[in-house]
Amino acid sequence: QLGVRFDSLRPQLREALKNLFAKFDINQQDIYGRTPLHYICRQNDRDESNITDIVRLFIESGANITIVDEQNCFPFHYAVANGYALSLQYLIDINWFKDLEIYRQLFHSAICPLRIAVYYGHLNVLNELLKYGFNDYDTAFEIAIRRSNLDCAQRLYILCRHPETFQRMLLYSASIGDHKSLCLLFNIIKNHLIPKDRLLFLSSLCKHGYS
Structure with missing residues:
Protein backbone atom coordinates (compact mmCIF):
# COMPACT_ATOMS: atom_id res chain seq x y z
CA GLN A 1 0.00 0.00 0.00
CA LEU A 2 1.33 3.39 -1.00
CA GLY A 3 2.35 5.67 1.82
CA VAL A 4 1.01 8.76 0.02
CA ARG A 5 -2.70 9.50 -0.28
CA PHE A 6 -4.07 10.75 -3.62
CA ASP A 7 -7.45 12.39 -3.35
CA SER A 8 -7.10 16.00 -4.46
CA LEU A 9 -8.68 15.31 -7.89
CA ARG A 10 -12.36 14.49 -8.14
CA PRO A 11 -13.11 11.06 -9.67
CA GLN A 12 -14.87 12.61 -12.67
CA LEU A 13 -11.86 14.80 -13.41
CA ARG A 14 -9.45 11.87 -13.06
CA GLU A 15 -11.50 9.82 -15.50
CA ALA A 16 -11.73 12.70 -17.98
CA LEU A 17 -7.96 13.21 -17.85
CA LYS A 18 -7.30 9.49 -18.37
CA ASN A 19 -9.50 9.53 -21.45
CA LEU A 20 -7.69 12.61 -22.72
CA PHE A 21 -4.24 11.08 -22.16
CA ALA A 22 -5.25 8.01 -24.17
CA LYS A 23 -5.74 10.19 -27.27
CA PHE A 24 -2.15 11.41 -27.67
CA ASP A 25 1.44 10.25 -27.28
CA ILE A 26 2.02 10.92 -23.61
CA ASN A 27 5.79 10.52 -24.06
CA GLN A 28 6.22 12.88 -27.02
CA GLN A 29 9.28 15.10 -26.61
CA ASP A 30 9.55 18.72 -27.71
CA ILE A 31 12.61 20.48 -29.10
CA TYR A 32 14.09 20.58 -25.58
CA GLY A 33 13.64 16.86 -25.14
CA ARG A 34 10.91 17.39 -22.56
CA THR A 35 7.77 15.34 -22.23
CA PRO A 36 4.46 16.51 -20.72
CA LEU A 37 5.59 14.91 -17.45
CA HIS A 38 8.71 17.12 -17.41
CA TYR A 39 6.47 20.17 -17.66
CA ILE A 40 4.08 18.96 -14.97
CA CYS A 41 7.03 18.57 -12.59
CA ARG A 42 8.35 21.99 -13.63
CA GLN A 43 5.00 23.59 -12.78
CA ASN A 44 5.16 25.58 -9.57
CA ASP A 45 2.05 24.91 -7.48
CA ARG A 46 1.58 25.80 -3.82
CA ASP A 47 -0.75 22.83 -3.40
CA GLU A 48 1.66 19.98 -3.91
CA SER A 49 -1.08 17.36 -3.65
CA ASN A 50 -2.56 18.61 -6.96
CA ILE A 51 0.74 18.18 -8.77
CA THR A 52 1.42 14.81 -7.17
CA ASP A 53 -2.01 13.48 -8.16
CA ILE A 54 -1.42 14.56 -11.76
CA VAL A 55 2.08 13.03 -11.75
CA ARG A 56 0.59 9.76 -10.56
CA LEU A 57 -2.12 9.95 -13.21
CA PHE A 58 0.47 10.51 -15.95
CA ILE A 59 2.55 7.55 -14.77
CA GLU A 60 -0.48 5.27 -14.49
CA SER A 61 -1.39 6.32 -18.05
CA GLY A 62 1.99 5.22 -19.40
CA ALA A 63 4.27 8.24 -18.95
CA ASN A 64 7.92 7.18 -19.08
CA ILE A 65 9.73 8.64 -16.08
CA THR A 66 13.17 7.59 -17.35
CA ILE A 67 13.27 10.03 -20.30
CA VAL A 68 15.87 12.78 -19.92
CA ASP A 69 15.69 16.20 -21.58
CA GLU A 70 18.53 18.08 -23.27
CA GLN A 71 19.80 19.18 -19.86
CA ASN A 72 20.05 15.51 -18.85
CA CYS A 73 17.22 15.94 -16.35
CA PHE A 74 14.56 13.40 -15.52
CA PRO A 75 11.11 14.76 -14.58
CA PHE A 76 12.21 13.78 -11.09
CA HIS A 77 14.87 16.53 -11.07
CA TYR A 78 12.23 19.21 -11.60
CA ALA A 79 10.06 17.75 -8.83
CA VAL A 80 13.06 18.05 -6.50
CA ALA A 81 13.75 21.63 -7.64
CA ASN A 82 10.17 22.61 -6.82
CA GLY A 83 10.23 20.94 -3.41
CA TYR A 84 7.67 18.27 -4.23
CA ALA A 85 8.37 15.83 -1.41
CA LEU A 86 5.06 14.00 -1.95
CA SER A 87 5.96 13.32 -5.59
CA LEU A 88 9.35 12.04 -4.46
CA GLN A 89 7.67 9.74 -1.93
CA TYR A 90 5.43 8.42 -4.68
CA LEU A 91 8.39 7.63 -6.95
CA ILE A 92 10.06 5.82 -4.06
CA ASP A 93 6.86 3.93 -3.28
CA ILE A 94 6.55 2.61 -6.84
CA ASN A 95 10.20 1.53 -6.66
CA TRP A 96 11.40 3.70 -9.51
CA PHE A 97 14.95 3.59 -8.17
CA LYS A 98 15.14 -0.17 -8.65
CA ASP A 99 16.78 0.69 -12.00
CA LEU A 100 20.41 0.66 -10.86
CA GLU A 101 21.63 2.60 -13.88
CA ILE A 102 19.27 5.47 -13.08
CA TYR A 103 20.36 5.32 -9.46
CA ARG A 104 24.02 5.53 -10.54
CA GLN A 105 23.31 8.48 -12.84
CA LEU A 106 21.53 10.36 -10.09
CA PHE A 107 24.30 9.77 -7.58
CA HIS A 108 27.28 10.63 -9.77
CA SER A 109 26.06 13.62 -11.70
CA ALA A 110 26.51 17.37 -11.44
CA ILE A 111 22.74 17.49 -11.07
CA CYS A 112 22.66 15.11 -8.13
CA PRO A 113 19.22 15.57 -6.49
CA LEU A 114 20.77 16.27 -3.09
CA ARG A 115 22.56 19.29 -4.54
CA ILE A 116 19.38 20.54 -6.22
CA ALA A 117 17.36 20.22 -3.01
CA VAL A 118 19.81 22.31 -0.96
CA TYR A 119 20.34 24.82 -3.80
CA TYR A 120 16.64 25.69 -3.64
CA GLY A 121 16.44 25.25 0.13
CA HIS A 122 13.92 22.40 0.20
CA LEU A 123 14.54 20.79 3.58
CA ASN A 124 11.54 18.46 3.22
CA VAL A 125 12.93 16.99 -0.01
CA LEU A 126 16.44 16.87 1.43
CA ASN A 127 15.19 14.72 4.31
CA GLU A 128 13.48 12.29 1.91
CA LEU A 129 16.62 11.97 -0.22
CA LEU A 130 18.79 11.36 2.84
CA LYS A 131 16.41 8.65 4.05
CA TYR A 132 16.73 6.97 0.67
CA GLY A 133 20.52 6.97 0.78
CA PHE A 134 21.73 9.92 -1.30
CA ASN A 135 25.03 10.81 0.34
Whole structure:
Protein backbone atom coordinates (compact mmCIF):
# COMPACT_ATOMS: atom_id res chain seq x y z
CA GLN A 1 0.00 0.00 0.00
CA LEU A 2 1.33 3.39 -1.00
CA GLY A 3 2.35 5.67 1.82
CA VAL A 4 1.01 8.76 0.02
CA ARG A 5 -2.70 9.50 -0.28
CA PHE A 6 -4.07 10.75 -3.62
CA ASP A 7 -7.45 12.39 -3.35
CA SER A 8 -7.10 16.00 -4.46
CA LEU A 9 -8.68 15.31 -7.89
CA ARG A 10 -12.36 14.49 -8.14
CA PRO A 11 -13.11 11.06 -9.67
CA GLN A 12 -14.87 12.61 -12.67
CA LEU A 13 -11.86 14.80 -13.41
CA ARG A 14 -9.45 11.87 -13.06
CA GLU A 15 -11.50 9.82 -15.50
CA ALA A 16 -11.73 12.70 -17.98
CA LEU A 17 -7.96 13.21 -17.85
CA LYS A 18 -7.30 9.49 -18.37
CA ASN A 19 -9.50 9.53 -21.45
CA LEU A 20 -7.69 12.61 -22.72
CA PHE A 21 -4.24 11.08 -22.16
CA ALA A 22 -5.25 8.01 -24.17
CA LYS A 23 -5.74 10.19 -27.27
CA PHE A 24 -2.15 11.41 -27.67
CA ASP A 25 1.44 10.25 -27.28
CA ILE A 26 2.02 10.92 -23.61
CA ASN A 27 5.79 10.52 -24.06
CA GLN A 28 6.22 12.88 -27.02
CA GLN A 29 9.28 15.10 -26.61
CA ASP A 30 9.55 18.72 -27.71
CA ILE A 31 12.61 20.48 -29.10
CA TYR A 32 14.09 20.58 -25.58
CA GLY A 33 13.64 16.86 -25.14
CA ARG A 34 10.91 17.39 -22.56
CA THR A 35 7.77 15.34 -22.23
CA PRO A 36 4.46 16.51 -20.72
CA LEU A 37 5.59 14.91 -17.45
CA HIS A 38 8.71 17.12 -17.41
CA TYR A 39 6.47 20.17 -17.66
CA ILE A 40 4.08 18.96 -14.97
CA CYS A 41 7.03 18.57 -12.59
CA ARG A 42 8.35 21.99 -13.63
CA GLN A 43 5.00 23.59 -12.78
CA ASN A 44 5.16 25.58 -9.57
CA ASP A 45 2.05 24.91 -7.48
CA ARG A 46 1.58 25.80 -3.82
CA ASP A 47 -0.75 22.83 -3.40
CA GLU A 48 1.66 19.98 -3.91
CA SER A 49 -1.08 17.36 -3.65
CA ASN A 50 -2.56 18.61 -6.96
CA ILE A 51 0.74 18.18 -8.77
CA THR A 52 1.42 14.81 -7.17
CA ASP A 53 -2.01 13.48 -8.16
CA ILE A 54 -1.42 14.56 -11.76
CA VAL A 55 2.08 13.03 -11.75
CA ARG A 56 0.59 9.76 -10.56
CA LEU A 57 -2.12 9.95 -13.21
CA PHE A 58 0.47 10.51 -15.95
CA ILE A 59 2.55 7.55 -14.77
CA GLU A 60 -0.48 5.27 -14.49
CA SER A 61 -1.39 6.32 -18.05
CA GLY A 62 1.99 5.22 -19.40
CA ALA A 63 4.27 8.24 -18.95
CA ASN A 64 7.92 7.18 -19.08
CA ILE A 65 9.73 8.64 -16.08
CA THR A 66 13.17 7.59 -17.35
CA ILE A 67 13.27 10.03 -20.30
CA VAL A 68 15.87 12.78 -19.92
CA ASP A 69 15.69 16.20 -21.58
CA GLU A 70 18.53 18.08 -23.27
CA GLN A 71 19.80 19.18 -19.86
CA ASN A 72 20.05 15.51 -18.85
CA CYS A 73 17.22 15.94 -16.35
CA PHE A 74 14.56 13.40 -15.52
CA PRO A 75 11.11 14.76 -14.58
CA PHE A 76 12.21 13.78 -11.09
CA HIS A 77 14.87 16.53 -11.07
CA TYR A 78 12.23 19.21 -11.60
CA ALA A 79 10.06 17.75 -8.83
CA VAL A 80 13.06 18.05 -6.50
CA ALA A 81 13.75 21.63 -7.64
CA ASN A 82 10.17 22.61 -6.82
CA GLY A 83 10.23 20.94 -3.41
CA TYR A 84 7.67 18.27 -4.23
CA ALA A 85 8.37 15.83 -1.41
CA LEU A 86 5.06 14.00 -1.95
CA SER A 87 5.96 13.32 -5.59
CA LEU A 88 9.35 12.04 -4.46
CA GLN A 89 7.67 9.74 -1.93
CA TYR A 90 5.43 8.42 -4.68
CA LEU A 91 8.39 7.63 -6.95
CA ILE A 92 10.06 5.82 -4.06
CA ASP A 93 6.86 3.93 -3.28
CA ILE A 94 6.55 2.61 -6.84
CA ASN A 95 10.20 1.53 -6.66
CA TRP A 96 11.40 3.70 -9.51
CA PHE A 97 14.95 3.59 -8.17
CA LYS A 98 15.14 -0.17 -8.65
CA ASP A 99 16.78 0.69 -12.00
CA LEU A 100 20.41 0.66 -10.86
CA GLU A 101 21.63 2.60 -13.88
CA ILE A 102 19.27 5.47 -13.08
CA TYR A 103 20.36 5.32 -9.46
CA ARG A 104 24.02 5.53 -10.54
CA GLN A 105 23.31 8.48 -12.84
CA LEU A 106 21.53 10.36 -10.09
CA PHE A 107 24.30 9.77 -7.58
CA HIS A 108 27.28 10.63 -9.77
CA SER A 109 26.06 13.62 -11.70
CA ALA A 110 26.51 17.37 -11.44
CA ILE A 111 22.74 17.49 -11.07
CA CYS A 112 22.66 15.11 -8.13
CA PRO A 113 19.22 15.57 -6.49
CA LEU A 114 20.77 16.27 -3.09
CA ARG A 115 22.56 19.29 -4.54
CA ILE A 116 19.38 20.54 -6.22
CA ALA A 117 17.36 20.22 -3.01
CA VAL A 118 19.81 22.31 -0.96
CA TYR A 119 20.34 24.82 -3.80
CA TYR A 120 16.64 25.69 -3.64
CA GLY A 121 16.44 25.25 0.13
CA HIS A 122 13.92 22.40 0.20
CA LEU A 123 14.54 20.79 3.58
CA ASN A 124 11.54 18.46 3.22
CA VAL A 125 12.93 16.99 -0.01
CA LEU A 126 16.44 16.87 1.43
CA ASN A 127 15.19 14.72 4.31
CA GLU A 128 13.48 12.29 1.91
CA LEU A 129 16.62 11.97 -0.22
CA LEU A 130 18.79 11.36 2.84
CA LYS A 131 16.41 8.65 4.05
CA TYR A 132 16.73 6.97 0.67
CA GLY A 133 20.52 6.97 0.78
CA PHE A 134 21.73 9.92 -1.30
CA ASN A 135 25.03 10.81 0.34
CA ASP A 136 26.85 13.63 -1.45
CA TYR A 137 26.99 15.34 1.93
CA ASP A 138 30.03 17.61 1.68
CA THR A 139 29.21 19.13 -1.70
CA ALA A 140 25.59 19.62 -0.68
CA PHE A 141 26.70 21.27 2.58
CA GLU A 142 28.90 23.72 0.66
CA ILE A 143 26.02 24.61 -1.65
CA ALA A 144 23.74 25.15 1.35
CA ILE A 145 26.25 27.56 2.94
CA ARG A 146 26.89 29.43 -0.32
CA ARG A 147 23.13 29.81 -0.85
CA SER A 148 22.56 30.74 2.84
CA ASN A 149 20.09 27.88 3.20
CA LEU A 150 21.13 27.28 6.78
CA ASP A 151 18.32 24.89 7.73
CA CYS A 152 19.68 22.53 5.07
CA ALA A 153 23.26 23.17 6.23
CA GLN A 154 22.30 22.33 9.82
CA ARG A 155 20.78 19.06 8.64
CA LEU A 156 23.90 18.10 6.69
CA TYR A 157 26.87 19.19 8.78
CA ILE A 158 26.88 16.21 11.09
CA LEU A 159 27.01 13.94 8.02
CA CYS A 160 29.99 15.64 6.36
CA ARG A 161 33.09 13.47 6.07
CA HIS A 162 35.88 16.00 5.54
CA PRO A 163 36.90 18.66 8.13
CA GLU A 164 38.39 20.77 5.33
CA THR A 165 34.84 21.33 4.08
CA PHE A 166 34.16 23.40 7.21
CA GLN A 167 37.43 25.30 6.84
CA ARG A 168 36.65 26.17 3.24
CA MET A 169 33.16 27.39 4.11
CA LEU A 170 34.42 29.28 7.16
CA LEU A 171 36.80 31.27 4.96
CA TYR A 172 34.10 31.79 2.35
CA SER A 173 31.53 33.04 4.87
CA ALA A 174 34.08 35.37 6.46
CA SER A 175 35.09 36.77 3.07
CA ILE A 176 31.52 37.78 2.19
CA GLY A 177 30.53 38.82 5.72
CA ASP A 178 27.84 36.16 6.10
CA HIS A 179 27.38 36.40 9.87
CA LYS A 180 24.65 33.75 10.15
CA SER A 181 26.75 31.16 8.33
CA LEU A 182 29.77 32.10 10.44
CA CYS A 183 27.80 31.53 13.65
CA LEU A 184 26.69 28.11 12.43
CA LEU A 185 30.23 27.17 11.38
CA PHE A 186 31.77 28.35 14.65
CA ASN A 187 29.28 26.19 16.54
CA ILE A 188 30.24 23.24 14.36
CA ILE A 189 33.92 23.84 15.12
CA LYS A 190 33.19 24.24 18.81
CA ASN A 191 31.10 21.10 19.17
CA HIS A 192 32.42 18.66 16.61
CA LEU A 193 36.14 19.19 16.12
CA ILE A 194 39.07 18.37 18.35
CA PRO A 195 40.90 21.40 19.83
CA LYS A 196 43.86 21.06 17.45
CA ASP A 197 41.60 21.31 14.39
CA ARG A 198 39.72 24.21 15.94
CA LEU A 199 42.97 26.09 16.42
CA LEU A 200 44.04 25.42 12.82
CA PHE A 201 40.73 26.76 11.51
CA LEU A 202 40.89 29.93 13.58
CA SER A 203 44.56 30.45 12.66
CA SER A 204 43.61 30.10 9.01
CA LEU A 205 41.00 32.83 9.41
CA CYS A 206 43.52 35.20 11.00
CA LYS A 207 46.07 34.43 8.30
CA HIS A 208 43.58 35.59 5.70
CA GLY A 209 42.80 38.77 7.60
CA TYR A 210 39.48 37.63 9.07
CA SER A 211 40.32 38.23 12.72
